[in-house]
Amino acid sequence: MPSADSSDEPASFFLTTPIYYVNDAPHIGHAYTTVAGDVLTRWHRQRGERVHFLTGTDEHGTKVERTAQAAGVSPQEWCDRLVEDSWKPVLRTVDAANDDFIRTTEPRHEKGVQRFWEVLREAGHCYASTYEGPYCVGCEEFKLPGDLLEGGLCPVHGTPVEMLSEENWFFRLSAFSEALLAHYEANPTAVQPESAYNEVVSFIKQGLQDISMSRSSVAWGVPLPWDASQVVYVWFDALLNYATAVGFGTDDERFAQTWPADVHLVGKDILRFHAIYWPAMLLAAGLPLPRQVFAHGWLLVGGEKMSKTKLTGIAPSAIVDHFGSDAFRYYFLRAIPFGSDGSFSWEDMSARYKSELADQFGNLASRLTSMVERYRDGVLPAPVPNEQLSAALQQAASDADTAIDVLDLQSAINAAMGFVRTVNNYVTETEPWKLAKDEARAGDLDAVLYCTAESLRAAAVLLNPVIPKACSVLWSSLGAEAQLGPISEQRVDQVARWGQLPAGARVTKSDPLFPRLDELSDAGGRETAPGG
RNA sequence: GGGGAGGUAGCUCAGCCGGUCAGAGCAGCGGACUCAUAAUCCGUCGGUCGUGGGUUCGAGCCCCACCCUCCCCA
Numbered sequence: 070m071p072s073a074d075s076s077d078e079p080a081s082f083f084l085t086t087p088i089y090y091v092n093d094a095p096h097i098g099h100a101y102t103t104v105a106g107d108v109l110t111r112w113h114r115q116r117g118e119r120v121h122f123l124t125g126t127d128e129h130g131t132k133v134e135r136t137a138q139a140a141g142v143s144p145q146e147w148c149d150r151l152v153e154d155s156w157k158p159v160l161r162t163v164d165a166a167n168d169d170f171i172r173t174t175e176p177r178h179e180k181g182v183q184r185f186w187e188v189l190r191e192a193g194h195c196y197a198s199t200y201e202g203p204y205c206v207g208c209e210e211f212k213l214p215g216d217l218l219e220g221g222l223c224p225v226h227g228t229p230v231e232m233l234s235e236e237n238w239f240f241r242l243s244a245f246s247e248a249l250l251a252h253y254e255a256n257p258t259a260v261q262p263e264s265a266y267n268e269v270v271s272f273i274k275q276g277l278q279d280i281s282m283s284r285s286s287v288a289w290g291v292p293l294p295w296d297a298s299q300v301v302y303v304w305f306d307a308l309l310n311y312a313t314a315v316g317f318g319t320d321d322e323r324f325a326q327t328w329p330a331d332v333h334l335v336g337k338d339i340l341r342f343h344a345i346y347w348p349a350m351l352l353a354a355g356l357p358l359p360r361q362v363f364a365h366g367w368l369l370v371g372g373e374k375m376s377k378t379k380l381t382g383i384a385p386s387a388i389v390d391h392f393g394s395d396a397f398r399y400y401f402l403r404a405i406p407f408g409s410d411g412s413f414s415w416e417d418m419s420a421r422y423k424s425e426l427a428d429q430f431g432n433l434a435s436r437l438t439s440m441v442e443r444y445r446d447g448v449l450p451a452p453v454p455n456e457q458l459s460a461a462l463q464q465a466a467s468d469a470d471t472a473i474d475v476l477d478l479q480s481a482i483n484a485a486m487g488f489v490r491t492v493n494n495y496v497t498e499t500e501p502w503k504l505a506k507d508e509a510r511a512g513d514l515d516a517v518l519y520c521t522a523e524s525l526r527a528a529a530v531l532l533n534p535v536i537p538k539a540c541s542v543l544w545s546s547l548g549a550e551a552q553l554g555p556i557s558e559q560r561v562d563q564v565a566r567w568g569q570l571p572a573g574a575r576v577t578k579s580d581p582l583f584p585r586l587d588e589l590s591d592a593g594g595r596e597t598a599p600g601g
Numbered sequence: 602g603g604g605g606a607g608g609u610a611g612c613u614c615a616g617c618c619g620g621u622c623a624g625a626g627c628a629g630c631g632g633a634c635u636c637a638u639a640a641u642c643c644g645u646c647g648g649u650c651g652u653g654g655g656u657u658c659g660a661g662c663c664c665c666a667c668c669c670u671c672c673c674c675a
Contacts, residue, residue, distance in 0.1 A: 264606070268673065271604080275674080337672075367671085404613075410606095410671075417613070420627060428640050436637040443636075497642045502635065581638045 081119040084110055084332045087339060088125040088310050091151045092133050095159045096382035098368050104398045105478060106334050107165040111534035112473050115561045121327060123314050125171035126156050127307040134289035144289045148174055162385050164394040171314040173307055181313030182306050183294045185354060190295060194241045194353040200281040204233035238283040238299060245349040246277045258361060260344045262408035265364040269344040308347045329357040337364040363476050366410035395536035396422050402478040430489050431582035434543050436496055437521045441576040444505045449522055450515035451572035458520055459567045461491045462527050466565040469531055485531040492524040522547055526570050530559040539582040548574030
């Protein structure tokens with residue numbers, strides 16, 4: 070994305086996760102999206118761009134209302150509790166540095182939602198009509214055809230649903246088929262990966278139907294400004310968070326500066342809402358469309374999609390408590406091509422932790438820092454050039470940066486880790502421990518130690534978006550902090566400039582970056598066993 | 602019911618428009634080395650490419666049928 074801007078203003082990058090349904094129990098699927106967004110935004114920050122990373126919670130709807138009632142509290146109290154006790158802690162668990170957290174029950178959101186639909190209604194994009202659909206009396210709500218069990222039974226009650234109708238307001242979605250198609254034909258990367266793009270385009274080609282955007286049977290929601298008997302249907306409320314969070318309806322100037330989003334990260338299950346309904350809403354309002362909707366795959370456990378009901382939902386903390394947040398972040402992005410489904414297993418997680426994080430990366434840091442301490446009293450020798458390592462670094466940095474542009478997080482990580490491999494190889498081949506035994510070769514030893522340290526400096530910068538805690542420790546351990554400033558301010562577009570670590574930097578051996586862990590107890594155990 | 606994705610070494614996966622395409626990483630095995638978190642480096646074993654047909658001089662790669670998994674729509 071070359072920004073043709075000639076100004077000195079740093080590019081801005083606005084990225085979102087979906088807002089998570091507050092009533093769900095947070096599992097690793099939610100954390101996966103959040104982590105991917107966090108890594109992307111950290112990378113963009115290290116490009117020197119102004120970044121805005123948004124996440125939040127979706128809090129309206131009958132289900133919330135009902136569970137709150139069952140718990141004997143108001144829906145608002147119920148949401149407050151879930152947000153504070155369940156959702157915000159997940160961000161800390163996975164070490165996510167979001168810039169904002171929007172809740173759909175906040176005034177800034179509700180105001181924006183009302184403003185938005187008011188605009189659409191005035192522009193003639195809404196009309197009253199009758200909605201008819203399968204309705205479960207037990208749930209007191211309409212179901213989507215896809216929600217029903219075999220034979221048209223309610224998935225909650227297992228009882229037959231009835232066809233019921235109510236007066237609703239409709240959004241003229243059908244009016245935007247052409248415009249959406251034209252947009253996607255002109256912007257083939259606006260929905261990624263390609264399979265998602267194809268799905269969206271063929272769905273639009275089937276013809277879009279107007280869609281009910283309000284509900285009269287629900288109380289916990291944003292009231293329509295012109296019809297207080299109805300609330301905005303939860304999706305048409307939730308999607309607007311991306312706009313209301315950056316000022317739509319409350320701070321027009323800020324909104325104009327920030328919108329549109331560069332990337333909406335979504336799970337493939339909610340692709341249609343983001344790639345069809347949402348852009349159509351924006352077209353209706355005359356607003357710019359998001360530059361890209363990226364649909365990532367499912368996390369599978371034991372070959373099955375995770376779900377709360379099947380007990381396959383794993384809490385992020387279950388993994389982080391054992392492996393740490395860095396390993397969590399690393400594993401899911403490294404092991405699974407972003408955009409594809411991927412399987413999680415404790416075995417694979419353990420194997421990658423050990424082989425890649427501990428043995429390849431962590432151990433390289435140990436090798437270098439021990440040798441500098443042992444052979445040079447912890448004082449880094451003077452910079453010397455190194456063709457081979459410079460070239461490898463240049464390539465890795467460029468490959469990683471290119472990969473990030475297309476959200477290929479796996480390749481970005483592989484590029485950095487490939488460089489780590491090169492450096493391990495370099496150390497083995499140059500045999501500094503032998504040089505150390507020969508006074509006459511002190512200069513050669515200096516060179517090897519410097520080149521290895523300088524390579525680690527670069528590796529730390531490149532991996533910092535993914536494993537920030539470990540890289541920060543390494544950064545200090547290399548004595549880089551004092552000379553070069555905080556690692557988070559190191560630019561990825563400058564990382565390949567050789568010779569940044571200065572002579573005399575204080576190198577100290579730290580605790581292992583990724584210590585060996587105890588074997589996980591009982592084979593295949595833990596709470597991951599697909600519980601019968 | 603319609604549409605789509607996928608089934609390739611023990612594991613996770615690459616294989617673009619058919620002709621060194623039978624590959625990588627991990628695991629396993631053997632060797633080198635000792636700075637290091639028993640780490641590193643090198644070498645190596647390993648697959649009738651879901652099943653059955655077909656097209657072709659030649660097919661994981663094309664066609665048909667079937668089996669299995671998953672997704673979307675109805």
